[in-house]
Amino acid sequence: MNKKTIRTGIVGSGFSASFHYEALRKAYSVNIEIIGVHSLDQEGGRKYAEKREIRFFEQLDALLGEVDVIHVCVPPIGHEPVSIAGLKRDKFVICEKPMTGYIGDDSPGFHWERADKQVALQTALASIDRMLEAEEKSKGRLLYAENWVYAPAIQKEREILEKTGGQILWIHGEEAHSGSHSVDYAYAARCGGGVLIGKGCHPLTAALYLKRVEGRVRNDKPIRPKTVTARTHALTRLKQFRDEGHIRKDYYDIDDFSMMHVEFEDGTIADIIASDIVLGGIHNWLEVCANNHRAVCNINPNTAMMTYNPVEKNFADIYVVEKIGTKQGWACTSPDEDWVTGYPQEIEAFYRTIAYGEPLESDSRLGADAISTIYSAYLSADRGGAAVEIKTY
Numbered sequence: 160m161n162k163k164t165i166r167t168g169i170v171g172s173g174f175s176a177s178f179h180y181e182a183l184r185k186a187y188s189v190n191i192e193i194i195g196v197h198s199l200d201q202e203g204g205r206k207y208a209e210k211r212e213i214r215f216f217e218q219l220d221a222l223l224g225e226v227d228v229i230h231v232c233v234p235p236i237g238h239e240p241v242s243i244a245g246l247k248r249d250k251f252v253i254c255e256k257p258m259t260g261y262i263g264d265d266s267p268g269f270h271w272e273r274a275d276k277q278v279a280l281q282t283a284l285a286s287i288d289r290m291l292e293a294e295e296k297s298k299g300r301l302l303y304a305e306n307w308v309y310a311p312a313i314q315k316e317r318e319i320l321e322k323t324g325g326q327i328l329w330i331h332g333e334e335a336h337s338g339s340h341s342v343d344y345a346y347a348a349r350c351g352g353g354v355l356i357g358k359g360c361h362p363l364t365a366a367l368y369l370k371r372v373e374g375r376v377r378n379d380k381p382i383r384p385k386t387v388t389a390r391t392h393a394l395t396r397l398k399q400f401r402d403e404g405h406i407r408k409d410y411y412d413i414d415d416f417s418m419m420h421v422e423f424e425d426g427t428i429a430d431i432i433a434s435d436i437v438l439g440g441i442h443n444w445l446e447v448c449a450n451n452h453r454a455v456c457n458i459n460p461n462t463a464m465m466t467y468n469p470v471e472k473n474f475a476d477i478y479v480v481e482k483i484g485t486k487q488g489w490a491c492t493s494p495d496e497d498w499v500t501g502y503p504q505e506i507e508a509f510y511r512t513i514a515y516g517e518p519l520e521s522d523s524r525l526g527a528d529a530i531s532t533i534y535s536a537y538l539s540a541d542r543g544g545a546a547v548e549i550k551t552y
């Protein structure tokens with residue numbers, strides 16, 4: 160195979176920029192030249208570049224002048240402006256989750272619990288419209304980096320749906336752990352909301368994706384979400400919360416527990432839970448109950464490997480699994496966490512689309528449907544769980 164060469168640049172130099180870089184190194188169908196990185200954090204960006212022997216660009220524009228693709232690895236507030244800057248220069252844009260959102264109203268006293276959720280929804284939808292319009296006018300494309308779509312268990316389920324023509328009746332899924340490391344995460348004005356968007360977007364998008372696949376198989380028409388009913392809670396901000404030191408609890412205004420009940424246009428359903436109050440490591444799973452099969456997609460933990468360690472300190476410099484509280488005793492040690500999470504498969508698939516035009520599974524419309532569902536869910540929660548219609552793309 161005559162491999163194409165694609166020049167790429169990374170925007171942001173934090174956590175996600177690191178795993179994007181690792182995944183880029185594993186792509187095999189395309190020669191990827193990682194030209195450089197641009198980051199608002201000049202010092203961190205330079206360190207990131209130095210460590211990987213790539214160039215640091217002070218200006219986004221300068222990086223855009225030298226690449227075919229950018230990876231948007233910045234917080235949600237930057238997703239729209241950075242993506243649109245790339246699309247305007249006809250670049251392919253790989254945008255981290257969530258695609259965009261409502262990032263507060265710039266007022267110093269902004270508090271998510273008091274924010275008008277109708278305004279939040281309309282603002283997020285307007286942002287989506289601008290991003291989709293920029294994509295429409297561009298020779299590039301917006302590729303939505305939802306790694307759950309590319310997690311091996313979800314792609315296996317896609318194969319089952321394609322080969323058996325199954326009808327999904329109910330999906331339930333969850334993303335949870337005991338609290339994000341990020342300081343910004345405590346503030347809705349920096350992240351577009353709380354756990355419902357931050358974690359809920361992952362299993363939700365996987366559920367939206369699988370119903371799309373089902374419709375695509377049956378009559379080439381995706382099955383879209385129609386309404387959502389949701390509740391959100393702030394359990395660690397309850398006066399009654401008894402802190403034993405295992406769960407993060409310094410959130411300013413965000414929800415740390417959320418549930419969404421989605422009804423699709425064919426009347427079938429999905430239930431998505433996301434929380435920051437679950438001990439024992441990250442808990443990411445999705446179960447599909449179809450008319451002809453049932454599938455439990457264990458993303459993390461799973462039992463590919465189990466370890467028993469009698470002495471905590473023996474595993475001091477061994478990575479076991481994301482967010483595990485202790486390494487003593489039995490653990491579902493992940494031999495290759497990036498792989499079960501779908502990071503390298505996502506990047507490989509994106510570059511096959513970019514270089515050879517292969518079909519794109521996680522596109523901007525899937526990202527847009529997820530955002531629309533999420534802010535409709537926040538509106539529903541604000542109305543005590545009343546069903547809210549979802550605009551789809």
Ligand SMILES: NC(=O)c1ccc[n+]([C@@H]2O[C@H](COP(=O)([O-])OP(=O)(O)OC[C@H]3O[C@@H](n4cnc5c(N)ncnc54)[C@H](O)[C@@H]3O)[C@@H](O)[C@H]2O)c1
Binds near residue numbers: 170232256341
């Ligand atoms: N798919 C996943 O599993 C996953 C995991 C973690 C984070 N994320 C997503 O990745 C995104 C970034 O999160 P993170 O954990 O890497 O954050 P981070 O704080 O670790 O890093 C963000 C970086 O972006 C830089 N930055 C901020 N605004 C910028 C701008 N406008 N232009 C250039 N650089 C800018 C910061 O200086 C920093 O280097 C978020 O949208 C988050 O939701 C996804």
